[in-house]
Amino acid sequence: MSDTRPSLPPVRLHPEAELARAALATPLLARAVRLARWTGPEIRVDAGGELSDEHLPAAAEVLELTGDDAAAEASEAWRVAVDIGLVEVTEPEIGDGGVDGLLQGDATGHASTGEELELVTSGSPQDVLGLWLGALETVMLDASVPDLGELDELAAAVEDGDSIDLDELDWDPEAEAEFLDGVLANLYLLTLAEGGAGEGPVPLPALAASMIVPDDMGEPTDDVLEQVSDAMMRLDDQFRLLAPIGLVEYQPVDEALMAEADADTTEPVDDQDVSRYGMVKFTPLGLYGMVTRMREAGVDAPAVGDLAGEGADVLLDGMADYPQEAARAEFELWLEGRERAAAARELLAAARGLDEGAPLRRLRCQQVLSLTGPEAEPALREVLDDQQLGGLARVWLTENGARDVPAPPESMVFWLTVDTIAAQLAAEGNSEELQGLVEGLSQQHSGFFDTAWRVDHPATADVLDAMGRLHPDKKVAKEARKAAFKARSQQGV
Numbered sequence: 001m002s003d004t005r006p007s008l009p010p011v012r013l014h015p016e017a018e019l020a021r022a023a024l025a026t027p028l029l030a031r032a033v034r035l036a037r038w039t040g041p042e043i044r045v046d047a048g049g050e051l052s053d054e055h056l057p058a059a060a061e062v063l064e065l066t067g068d069d070a071a072a073e074a075s076e077a078w079r080v081a082v083d084i085g086l087v088e089v090t091e092p093e094i095g096d097g098g099v100d101g102l103l104q105g106d107a108t109g110h111a112s113t114g115e116e117l118e119l120v121t122s123g124s125p126q127d128v129l130g131l132w133l134g135a136l137e138t139v140m141l142d143a144s145v146p147d148l149g150e151l152d153e154l155a156a157a158v159e160d161g162d163s164i165d166l167d168e169l170d171w172d173p174e175a176e177a178e179f180l181d182g183v184l185a186n187l188y189l190l191t192l193a194e195g196g197a198g199e200g201p202v203p204l205p206a207l208a209a210s211m212i213v214p215d216d217m218g219e220p221t222d223d224v225l226e227q228v229s230d231a232m233m234r235l236d237d238q239f240r241l242l243a244p245i246g247l248v249e250y251q252p253v254d255e256a257l258m259a260e261a262d263a264d265t266t267e268p269v270d271d272q273d274v275s276r277y278g279m280v281k282f283t284p285l286g287l288y289g290m291v292t293r294m295r296e297a298g299v300d301a302p303a304v305g306d307l308a309g310e311g312a313d314v315l316l317d318g319m320a321d322y323p324q325e326a327a328r329a330e331f332e333l334w335l336e337g338r339e340r341a342a343a344a345r346e347l348l349a350a351a352r353g354l355d356e357g358a359p360l361r362r363l364r365c366q367q368v369l370s371l372t373g374p375e376a377e378p379a380l381r382e383v384l385d386d387q388q389l390g391g392l393a394r395v396w397l398t399e400n401g402a403r404d405v406p407a408p409p410e411s412m413v414f415w416l417t418v419d420t421i422a423a424q425l426a427a428e429g430n431s432e433e434l435q436g437l438v439e440g441l442s443q444q445h446s447g448f449f450d451t452a453w454r455v456d457h458p459a460t461a462d463v464l465d466a467m468g469r470l471h472p473d474k475k476v477a478k479e480a481r482k483a484a485f486k487a488r489s490q491q492g493v
Contacts, residue, residue, distance in 0.1 A: 009192040010326045011291060012304040014284040020125035022285045023132035026246035031063050031077035032135065036086035036117045038062045044108040049089045051078045052108055076142070084134035085116035129288070132246070136289050139245045143238040144176040179211070180238060186210045187248075188290050191282060204239075204253065204278030208232045232278065239280055247286040251279040308333040312343070312350040315368075316361040320426070331368045340375035348379060352388055354458050363423035366392050370399075377402055391416030414455045417441065422459035425466055435470045442467070442476050449483035453490070461487040 013019070023029060038059070044052040051059055051074070059078060060070040081087040090109045119127040190202045190210065208231040213220050220228070232253065239250040254276040282290065294301040304326050307315045315334055319327055335343060351365035352358070369376060369392075380396050383389040384406060391412050397405045408416075424434045442448055452464060464484035471477045 008189070008294075008299070008301050010302040010304050010306075010322055010330070011192055011287050012326065012329055013288050013291065016125040016129065019285050019288050020128035020132075022246060022283070023128055024120065026132070026244065026285070028077060028080060028139065028244040029132055029135050029246075031073070032081035032084070032086055033117070033120055034063060035059055035074075035078055036081045036113055039081075039087055039111045039113060041110055041112060043111040045089045045111050046108060049079075049082050049109070051075060051111075080135045080138050081114075082111075083138045084131050085114040086120075086131075088112050088114040132285070133289060133292060136245055136247060136293075139241055139247075140177070140180065143241045144173060144180055183207060183211055183235060183238075184290060185294070187280065187282065188287075188294075201249070201251070201279040201281040203274045204232050204235060204280060205274065207280065208235055235280075236278055239278070246283055247289055248280050249283055251275060253278040304329045305333050306330075308336070310334075312346040316347070316350050316364045317357065319364050320357065320360050327364070327367065328371075331371055334368070335371060340372045341377075341379045344369060344372055344376035344379035345382070348383055348389055348393075351392075352386075354388075356458075357426070358388075359419045359423035359459060360426040362388070362392060362419060363427060366396070369396050374400060374402075387412065387415060388419075391419070410451070411455075414451055415457055418452065418455050418457045418460050418463050421463045421466065422457075425463070430466070430470055434466075435472075438467045438470045439472070442471060442473075442480075449479045453483040453486040455487075461491065 014022075024033070043055055046052055056071045056074055059074040060066075063074055063077060065073050078087070082089060089111050116131060119131060123131075187202055187207055190207065191200065205228065208228045209220075212227045212231055213224055217224070236253045239248055240252060242248050243250040291301045291303055302318075307318050307330055310318070315330075319330060322330060347365045347368055351362045353361065369380070377397065377400065380393040380402075383393050386393070391408055394405055394408050395416075421434070421437065424431070424437065428434060449464070453460065457463075461484045464480050464487055468477045468480035468484060471480060
């Protein structure tokens with residue numbers, strides 16, 4: 001079968017209806033909607049579609065924003081509303097001032113409610129999420145812009161007629177966007193690495209270090225640590241922008257901590273509370289956004305439920321690297337609405353094969369079958385005489401309390417043993433669980449290796465090699481290696 005293993009851990013996304021409600025509740029999109037409902041022909045915009053200065057205070061009042069950042073926050077919400085079609089703007093007309101007036105910002109255009117606003121109340125969850133994704137892209141672009149103070153200095157220099165070298169800003173828009181995408185990808189990996197739940201926040205220092213510190217570096221140098229510190233401050237600004245659109249939950253860097261570090265004092269700085277350095281995690285909506293953006297970029301970003309409508313062959317092959325919790329959730333979704341006996345027959349047929357991935361497919365098949373219930377029993381009885389499936393069928397029937405389960409022949413027992421170890425090796429490598437299984441087999445079956453090397457299974461030699469590596473008793477390990485040699489000789493390898 002083709003190798004369709006995911007390159008990233010699978011994530012279980014919340015239902016789209018729930019995510020759509022969360023999207024409409026995000027502060028930034030909610031403000032954009034309010035401004036779209038507020039706007040009208042009397043609202044003036046400049047040549048770039050931005051609200052004119054005379055209307056910004058009114059927009060901030062509509063949004064109930066106060067403080068020094070009120071105008072900036074209102075302007076951001078307006079920009080989002082325009083970008084995603086909640087508000088439509090007309091181009092400024094060239095009046096008495098001619099082109100010069102247009103260039104100087106004297107000419108103004110008009111704003112009106114956009115067609116997309118209807119989607120907020122009458123659109124499907126997918127429509128609403130589409131609006132949110134558009135708003136997210138606007139914020140992502142904003143987060144890639146350097147410090148506004150530097151841009152103000154640039155604008156002032158332009159007005160004075162000075163020549164400007166953009167390199168002096170140390171700003172590469174493409175590099176900034178790539179850095180932020182890389183940060184979010186690392187955050188995705190860090191939050192999903194432990195099983196796909198994405199529930200725990202990640203300390204900002206760890207996230208910054210993941211972007212700066214080389215994997216093969218032992219103790220970071222002072223220069224690298226300084227780069228990590230700079231990256232943290234950069235990320236602090238960016239996550240403050242990304243939180244209002246609902247991509248992340250963010251606890252910012254403690255400003256008192258920075259003040260303590262800058263102050264000329266002999267008082268020690270408490271650096272034990274890592275949360276003071278910033279903590280970030282994806283929201284459920286943010287995980288949806290990440291999966292969507294990565295897929296659009298051509299990245300294999302699996303989500304639980306992706307395989308629910310596929311055939312059993314795609315299911316078993318595609319589940320190869322899923323962790324246990326995510327795999328069980330996928331199995332349950334796949335079984336929904338399927339007649340159990342028919343589903344079991346399809347699974348068993350897909351589990352057959354002597355290719356390298358077949359043992360792991362059969363292991364996944366067993367895991368799905370464990371959820372089918374007694375209705376699947378007829379399908380399991382149909383394969384009792386099958387060399388590849390008869391062993392796992394007997395295990396299932398016994399575990400489900402079935403009567404009159406025939407004892408397996410010895411050849412089938414050994415074939416199932418080799419197949420099971422091969423599957424465990426493929427799924428987990430040399431794990432402690434597998435080592436325990438190896439020790440138990442050699443203890444329970446005297447002369448195990450005298451018979452095992454004769455098993456007609458493609459993985460026999462590899463399994464015996466693994467048993468030789470894993471078994472702590474040197475004598476037993478040597479017997480396993482000898483058996484592996486015999487197996488290869490028998491197979492002509």
